[in-house]
Amino acid sequence: MANCCEMKEGDLYYCDACGLELEVKKTCTCKPGLDGCCTVPLSCCGKEMILKESYNDLYIKMPC
Numbered sequence: 001m002a003n004c005c006e007m008k009e010g011d012l013y014y015c016d017a018c019g020l021e022l023e024v025k026k027t028c029t030c031k032p033g034l035d036g037c038c039t040v041p042l043s044c045c046g047k048e049m050i051l052k053e054s055y056n057d058l059y060i061k062m063p064c
Contacts, residue, residue, distance in 0.1 A: 002048060008027055009026060021052065
């Protein structure tokens with residue numbers, strides 16, 4: 001389940017139904033389990049969005 005507490009800056013989420021892609025630009029400051037924490041999963045087209053790959057991870061994997 002993708003919710004904002006688990007998303008990191010640079011993560012790319014996509015919808016495999018329509019192709020929508022969302023990039024996380026700023027990491028959430030919520031702490032899991034605390035009052036006011038985000039608990040709704042990220043969804044599109046009635047389905048959970050999927051972590052494609054972090055742009056930060058792609059940068060690390062690129063050869064110099």
